[in-house]
Amino acid sequence: MADLPFSNKAELTDIIIVDDEQIIRDSLRQLFELEGYQVHTYTSALTALDRINRQFPGIVITDINMPHMDGLSLLEQITALDSELPVILLTGYADVPMAVQAMHKGAYDFVEKPVNETLPDTVSRALEKRRLVLENRQLKDQLRQNKEPGVRILGDTPVMQEMMSLLNAVVDTPADVLIHGETGTGKELVARFLHEHSHRAQANFVALNCAAIPENLIESELFGVRKGAYTGAEEHRAGKFEFAHQGTLFLDEIEATPLSLQIKLLRVLEERKVTPVGSNEAIDLDIRIIAATKTDLLQQADLGDFRHDLYYRLNLVKVDIPPLRARKADIPLLFKHFSSIAANRFHKSLLPLDSNQLQQLISYDWPGNVRELRNTAERHVLLGTDIQLSSSATSPAFSEDLSLSEKVAFYEQSLLEDALQQTSGSVKQALEILRLPRKTFYDKMAKYGLERSRYTRGNN
Template identity: 55%
Template structure:
């Protein structure tokens, strides 16, 4: 399985066709026609083998003969609909099966093709079915995103392409059992991302257990992870349940995985491979149903090449990889994030959410944010507490020509205009009426500019 990452993830799945027919010549001829038509084709001679390949959100179309030994096409259709009722199913019929195929369409089949059939007919029906499947999956993804953004708990805030890609990747893997590797700079939100994945997965009702591998002494970390029996070592006065066992059924988050001792990395690799643990001082194997999310602020591949991290563990963790972009690479999200953190701080300290001027917003978007989102959150909290007396000069560092000189004059004007709109929307909680009055703009002009800059009033509502 190839690693997934946010820089290479293609959000449009390759159209796939699963062709099921017990006649070899049909599998060969129809399969070749579909491959020439640009589809990824898998052929199977039996319904039983085909069924094992399908899962929820599979981005493809099923083409199946009706009359086959063992499980026939109609029974296969019912079982596929139980997995995902929106998978388009195209049935191949003989002359005597027409009425049967028509009844199958009433039961949810997408279409049927009568033998012998032309290549053009097959390609046309499959094309329409794959378009329908792609639209269904996209609508499903958008509904999931909307529900997640409005749900309580951790949220991924932002509308830049990199953040939208992050959300798509999370939804693609959230309900799978795959372990995940998160790579990000300090302060970028690795812990929040891990919690977000857990809360939006089918493991959300079970424990989320986090441990910082760099904060636990090397002499204690093995006991912390695996637990121990009474008498396993000098101070083991009672049985202790370790983090792995406590997270059983849920998610274990290993932060700063790069700090884990090499000797313990061997044991972690074994747990990931076998999904069992032994408490220290015990010979009993404890089975685990667990997802492991590991996070690092350093390049583990480089560490592995230098001998500071086990290469086999790196590749075992790097099945699904999430790269969280640093804040300086998503500056268009800064106004929205600042507003979000200001609202949280205002609720915490029982203060009003202060408005922010365009000049101060300009300071925010031209800062390089070495502390990433954590630094921005702390600044928003100070601003809620101190108001106008809170400095935005970042250690008295003036804005230099180099910061603005990277853009042309029209680009700088557009950025300033966008910041003005964002600041006004934020100060009025997304109210279009108050924003119109504050900026002195006609309604149509405001809507045109909001559309131009991708601004949504709902993002600024308290």
């Protein structure tokens, strides 16, 4: 498994210091910056609160006696936001009852001024606790996503975890989203993930490729048309916007939208109303718009091929999908996933990869991205031939591309899938082959996104 963002190789270093005395702030900043920490100082609790949320990768050190909002009140506010964020309280005088009260309110520690050499040790332990909390939350999110029905996005590399953190942060908000990625990276998959993991999942997900619709038809496709609006319009037809009411409209290749239509599209995005062709009556919309592009829209806008105002309206939340060559450590996981699906679909045995074949997969740059990898996996399962890749593949050393833990994970997943394949999905028989406890078996299936239904043929 690839390193998580909060692993020991990326230790947390952020410290927020809140104190109304400049000499205290400056001395603490100097102390911790010399230790290599990222220090953020604030004169008041209210301004510090603006920076704190459940994702804050650090801890808080705050004085108790401050104007407007004291340290205990700040502690209460932080605990309401995130009860697992360590807060260290500072006081200018010993007060046992106050210390007891602070600890009951959830303080990580209570330190008397002037601080001594024990404070850096306390901070180090608090940051380690915070790292473990954030890492545990991330693992729980991964397990939850693997167990939930619907679209799943596979990938353990840091760039994918960063993307997933963004998706999880906006998945159930009303914000429109702009997805950017090369051809074959899975832009529609990301859009479906946002839809199916939101409260809109019970309504329609409507996808439209803007480049595939003739310019003279795209307006009626999007906005709908009223009977008699033009020759051939013999009945009312709802457009994609109306059909996606209370759901999600996915506009792929948004860069292909004609300039003449972009101003009308902007109006719909801003007003959340659509007027069908041939009608004077606007229809209210409850809708989320997800647009996707493989080009640089801002560059297109600068060239006059795309409206700047529409770009800025779409670019409220931007999701950049990394190309496959930027997350090569995910290739074995994805190849096994696609191979398993293909083996089940084609009623073929799952063919194991030898180290040379795996090295081929890792060293290739995959210009067609995940789509090309999926086609390669399906061809490998269906035809049973050697993996044929472009001659442009490079040949870095195998050990440099996959860490030991990634190789072990790939091998472990292979054993699990082989056992399920041999037993046609029988958990009982797979447990006997692998000699694993049932709970461990299910935990590992969740870890690798395996579904017994892919292999089962009537077994329990």
